[in-house]
Amino acid sequence: MSKDIRIKKGLDINLVGAAEQTISKAVTSNVYALNLDDFHGITPKMLIKQGEEIKAGEPLFYNKNNEEMHFVSPVSGELVEIVRGARRRILTLKVLADKEQNYVINKVPDLDTADADTIKTYLLQCGGWPFIKQRPYDVIADPEMTPKAIFVSALATAPLAADPDFALRDKEQEIQAAVMALSKLTPGKIHVSVGSSRSPFNDIKGVELHKVSGPHPAGLVGTQINKIDPVNKGEVVWTLSAQDMVMVGELLLTGKFNAERVVALAGSVVKEPKYYRTKIGAEISTFLYASGVKEDRFRLINGDVLTGVKTHTEGYLGFYNNTVTAIPEGDDYELFGWNKPVFNKISSTRALTFSWLQPKKKYDLDTNTNGEHRAFVVTGRYEEVFPLDIYPLQLLKACMVKDLDEMEQLGLYEVAPEDFSLTEFICISKQPHQQIIREGLDLLQKELG
Amino acid sequence: MKEKLHQLKLKYQGKKMAPAFNALHTFLYMPNETTHSGAHVRAADDLKRTMNTVIMALVPCLLFGMFNAGYQHYSAINGFPENFSLFDHFLTWENFLVGITTVLPLVIVSYGVGLAIEFLFAVIKGHEVEEGYLVTGMLVPLIIPVDTPLWMLAIAVAFGVVIGKEVFGGTGMNILNPALTIRAFLFFAYPTWMSGDKVWVHEGVQRAGTADAISGETVLGSLAQGSDYAYSLSDMFYGFIPGSVGETSTLLIVLGGLFLIFSKIASWRIMLSAVVGALAMGLIFNGIVDAGWLPEYSKFYTLMSFPYWQHLLVGGLAFGIVFMATDPVTGSQTNKGKWYYGFFIGFLSVMIRVFNPGYPEGVFLAILLMNVFAPTIDHYVVKGNIKKRLKRFKTATIYPKASDEVDSLKTETA
Numbered sequence: 017m018s019k020d021i022r023i024k025k026g027l028d029i030n031l032v033g034a035a036e037q038t039i040s041k042a043v044t045s046n047v048y049a050l051n052l053d054d055f056h057g058i059t060p061k062m063l064i065k066q067g068e069e070i071k072a073g074e075p076l077f078y079n080k081n082n083e084e085m086h087f088v089s090p091v092s093g094e095l096v097e098i099v100r101g102a103r104r105r106i107l108t109l110k111v112l113a114d115k116e117q118n119y120v121i122n123k124v125p126d127l128d129t130a131d132a133d134t135i136k137t138y139l140l141q142c143g144g145w146p147f148i149k150q151r152p153y154d155v156i157a158d159p160e161m162t163p164k165a166i167f168v169s170a171l172a173t174a175p176l177a178a179d180p181d182f183a184l185r186d187k188e189q190e191i192q193a194a195v196m197a198l199s200k201l202t203p204g205k206i207h208v209s210v211g212s213s214r215s216p217f218n219d220i221k222g223v224e225l226h227k228v229s230g231p232h233p234a235g236l237v238g239t240q241i242n243k244i245d246p247v248n249k250g251e252v253v254w255t256l257s258a259q260d261m262v263m264v265g266e267l268l269l270t271g272k273f274n275a276e277r278v279v280a281l282a283g284s285v286v287k288e289p290k291y292y293r294t295k296i297g298a299e300i301s302t303f304l305y306a307s308g309v310k311e312d313r314f315r316l317i318n319g320d321v322l323t324g325v326k327t328h329t330e331g332y333l334g335f336y337n338n339t340v341t342a343i344p345e346g347d348d349y350e351l352f353g354w355n356k357p358v359f360n361k362i363s364s365t366r367a368l369t370f371s372w373l374q375p376k377k378k379y380d381l382d383t384n385t386n387g388e389h390r391a392f393v394v395t396g397r398y399e400e401v402f403p404l405d406i407y408p409l410q411l412l413k414a415c416m417v418k419d420l421d422e423m424e425q426l427g428l429y430e431v432a433p434e435d436f437s438l439t440e441f442i443c444i445s446k447q448p449h450q451q452i453i454r455e456g457l458d459l460l461q462k463e464l465g
Numbered sequence: 466m467k468e469k470l471h472q473l474k475l476k477y478q479g480k481k482m483a484p485a486f487n488a489l490h491t492f493l494y495m496p497n498e499t500t501h502s503g504a505h506v507r508a509a510d511d512l513k514r515t516m517n518t519v520i521m522a523l524v525p526c527l528l529f530g531m532f533n534a535g536y537q538h539y540s541a542i543n544g545f546p547e548n549f550s551l552f553d554h555f556l557t558w559e560n561f562l563v564g565i566t567t568v569l570p571l572v573i574v575s576y577g578v579g580l581a582i583e584f585l586f587a588v589i590k591g592h593e594v595e596e597g598y599l600v601t602g603m604l605v606p607l608i609i610p611v612d613t614p615l616w617m618l619a620i621a622v623a624f625g626v627v628i629g630k631e632v633f634g635g636t637g638m639n640i641l642n643p644a645l646t647i648r649a650f651l652f653f654a655y656p657t658w659m660s661g662d663k664v665w666v667h668e669g670v671q672r673a674g675t676a677d678a679i680s681g682e683t684v685l686g687s688l689a690q691g692s693d694y695a696y697s698l699s700d701m702f703y704g705f706i707p708g709s710v711g712e713t714s715t716l717l718i719v720l721g722g723l724f725l726i727f728s729k730i731a732s733w734r735i736m737l738s739a740v741v742g743a744l745a746m747g748l749i750f751n752g753i754v755d756a757g758w759l760p761e762y763s764k765f766y767t768l769m770s771f772p773y774w775q776h777l778l779v780g781g782l783a784f785g786i787v788f789m790a791t792d793p794v795t796g797s798q799t800n801k802g803k804w805y806y807g808f809f810i811g812f813l814s815v816m817i818r819v820f821n822p823g824y825p826e827g828v829f830l831a832i833l834l835m836n837v838f839a840p841t842i843d844h845y846v847v848k849g850n851i852k853k854r855l856k857r858f859k860t861a862t863i864y865p866k867a868s869d870e871v872d873s874l875k876t877e878t879a
Contacts, residue, residue, distance in 0.1 A: 029506070031506075159867070160866045160867040161864065161866060161867070162864035162865075162867070163864075164861075164862040164863075164864070175506075203864070204862065246857065248854070248857055248858045248860075248861035249858055249861065250858075250861055250863040251861050251862060251863055252863075252864075315499075315505055317505055321504065321505045321506045322503075322504045322505070322506075323503075323504070324505065326501075326505070341505075343505065343506065345499060346497075346499055347497045347498075347499050348497050349467050349470075349471070349494035349495060349496065349497050350494060350495040351467075351493065351494055351495075352493070352494075352495075353494065353495025354491070354492070354495050354511060354513035354514050354517065355513070355514065355517045358509045361508070361509035362508055362509065363508050363509040363510050364508055364510070364729070365510050365515075365518075365728055365729040365730060366727055366728040366729055367510060367514050367515060367517075367518040367728040367729070367730055368514070368518065368728075369509045369510060369514075371509070381506040382499075382506070383499040383500045383505050383506065384495075384497070384498065384499055384500075384507070385496075385498045385499060385500055385507050385511075386495065386507050386508065386509050386510070386511055387495065387496075387498075387507075387510070387511020387512065387513060387514070388487075388491060388496060388498060388511065388512075388593055389593075390511075390512045390593075390595055390596075390636070390637065391595065391634075391635065391636060391637030391638060392637055393512060393515070393597070393636060393637045393793055393794055394512075394515060394730075394793050395732075395793040395796070395797075395798040395799075396732055396734075396793070396798075396800055396803070397729075399800060405850070405853070406850070407799065407847055407850055409798060410798075410799075410843075410847055425851040425854065425855075426847070426850070426851065426854075427850075427854055433503075437503065437504050440503045440504045440507075441504045441506065441507055441508055442508045442510070443507075443508075444510050444511055444512055444514075444515055445512060445637070446507065446511065448501075448502050448503050449503060450502065450503035450504070451502045451503055
């Protein structure tokens with residue numbers, strides 16, 4: 017039985033360059049890379065040295081705080097480079113792929129009889145664990161904890177984001193396996209939110225299905241948690257993205273870490289925006305140039321335009337991303353841009369901005385901030401696009417002044433930086449909301465563990 | 466041009482004068498700044514656009530104020546015209562000329578002094594020049610009498626900007642509305658220039674005591690003295706009455722307010738609740754009079770018996786509600802808090818009006834008072850949310866850490 021959730025507050029950002037629903041196979045990448053920034057808060061300890069050979073699914077490194085938590089290689093080949101930054105911090109691990117891929121085949125637990133510990137150990141050892149994230153703190157789940165519930169969002173409302181209904185079709189078997197395994201890890205429910213009747217999650221057994229509609233951020237799992245069963249102090253919930261459910265499911269069914277993933281290449285700069293079948297860590301150029309680009313200078317984003325990470329044409333597909341977006345850079349001046357009527361940009365006001373006239377129109381936005389960074393001035397605007405039962409402005413200010421008590425009281429436990437992506441988008445003072453929340457979460461975690 | 470300015474900007478980068486240059490540069494061109502962290506695209510609005518929208522809403526009031534300065538001046542000399550015609554008696558060149566010579570200098574001094582201080586602080590403290598003063602600088606000339614001496618205004622502006630805003634950290638950090646701080650400074654430092662029946666008409670003070678003496682009392686002033694006023698309701702609504710430069714035309718203020726609500730720049734919650742608050746207090750006073758609790762010789766009688774809804778037409782109440790109470794920085798920041806904040810502004814304004822006959826206008830005092838209380842209101846509103854969360858916490862399902870379980874087992878066996 018599904019329960020309906022209708023989100024009223026929010027804003028759909030319609031952009032040109034949505035991916036056409038056809039899947040092409042991307043050219044095989046020579047080098048695959050893991051970007052360690054994708055694993056927030058993890059200190060890596062290498063298990064193999066530079067120059068050594070590795071199989072697909074074999075651990076590259078483990079988490080310093082939890083030796084059992086392995087991070088595995090998406091492909092087989094030679095670890096050709098360990099890119100380090102300041103203080104020898106590891107930034108990127110690059111694996112030169114073999115022509116013939118060799119996989120580690122793990123011994124699969126019997127999903128019907130396995131207990132929680134067996135599942136946990138299996139996922140930790142075989143590289144499936146990093147797909148599970150937790151709240152509070154929006155980090156990779158702590159396997160020591162037992163979550164009160166697990167949440168999966170199977171609809172995407174972010175601008176130009178890959179549509180899970182399309183990208184994950186025919187994956188019911190994998191998803192069902194993942195659900196069976198995950199249900200052992202929590203005494204609570206597995207809440208799945210779907211957007212349409214086409215969703216591969218519709219017929220999955222053992223989940224609490226929610227039908228979610230409304231503007232962005234209806235598709236963000238944080239919104240759904242807040243509406244279904246909000247996180248309280250001391251509580252833990254886990255979240256997985258829909259596409260990572262498939263990866264976990266396949267790992268449980270076949271014993272193989274299959275890094276293959278369907279990725280949407282979108283954005284106004286892309287000539288033929290569409291879906292590609294590729295692997296985690298693949299060179300983005302392997303499919304970017306297959307679709308072609310319209311200009312030389314553009315912003316390439318691992319993820320969607322609101323929450324993605326800036327990358328470049330020599331970059332690699334992120335561990336969690338199923339969308340790659342390319343939009344124009346906006347590093348140009350605009351004569352009297354601050355007071356003339358605006359027709360070609362999205363706005364949440366009507367201050368000589370006219371996007372309210374055509375809510376369905378698709379816009380070609382660039383990366384210009386459309387104004388300078390200022391102190392918070394305007395009030396009451398964030399609330400219109402922020403459906404969570406939280407005071408966004410007050411929480412942001414609490415994070416900025418590092419008031420731990422207030423951060424707790426106002427509900428920082430419940431949120432992830434992505435929940436503040438829309439308030440950041442409309443922010444008149446151009447404040448970095450997601451960064452403020454990220455720093456607040458890090459501080460809270462450091463102080464309270 | 467664009468390229469040259471870009472080169473200049475790079476040249477100034479990191480230098481002391483950079484904020485001053487950038488402030489001017491960004492007025493010409495929206496900057497080439499791109500997103501670094503978080504969302505890669507941003508909405509079209511920025512603070513400049515926001516402030517500019519408020520200024521656009523104020524321009525009609527300013528223009529009307531200019532004509533009205535002349536109209537009140539000539540009417541005080543020649544008497545009010547019979548068979549008033551808008552184009553023959555109001556929108557005339559003579560009237561406008563008086564406005565240009567009296568109101569425009571106020572605007573120039575207000576902006577000149579205020580912006581100079583803003584630039585100075587920006588350069589000294591090394592932050593960008595913030596746009597807050599663009600609106601403040603426009604509000605100030607509209608809420609003072611037409612003949613306010615320029616040196617007085619300059620001192621008041623300097624006081625208001627430095628003490629009212631910069632000491633708190635600039636735009637966005639101040640507790641009191643800067644424009645009203647300036648107004649309050651003028652009121653307490655130079656009370657004779659801010660009240661009485663001479664200051665509202667151009668040359669009224671200069672001519673006092675001579676054979677050509679002219680005067681014009683505001684409606685509230687007349688009421689406070691228990692005397693009659695010669696203005697009809699439509700005069701009050703359209704604004705052909707004496708008063709501070711921009712506050713008289715309720716019609717244009719309402720239009721400006723509707724524009725601000727439509728453009729989603731100002732809070733309709735504050736405006737609506739302030740109107741309700743003013744009507745409520747007015748009704749209470751009317752009720753007291755109707756019930757016969759107040760003897761007719763009481764000095765509050767005329768003001769208390771003034772029809773409750775007409776309070777919105779006279780004095781600075783409408784202007785204050787639309788343009789001052791809605792200041793997002795000094796007002797209540799939560800939507801629920803805005804209802805209380807606005808209501809008390811309206812309520813207290815009318816109360817101060819009636820009980821403060823020495824100076825029969827209470828709007829700016831009411832708003833400043835509520836500015837001080839706004840954080841308290843927000844505190845209690847936010848506390849409601851916190852309480853809800855605490856209540857939820859009681860039913861929290863918290864499972865112990867796996868390692869804790871093992872530890873407790875160990876201690877049991879040991």
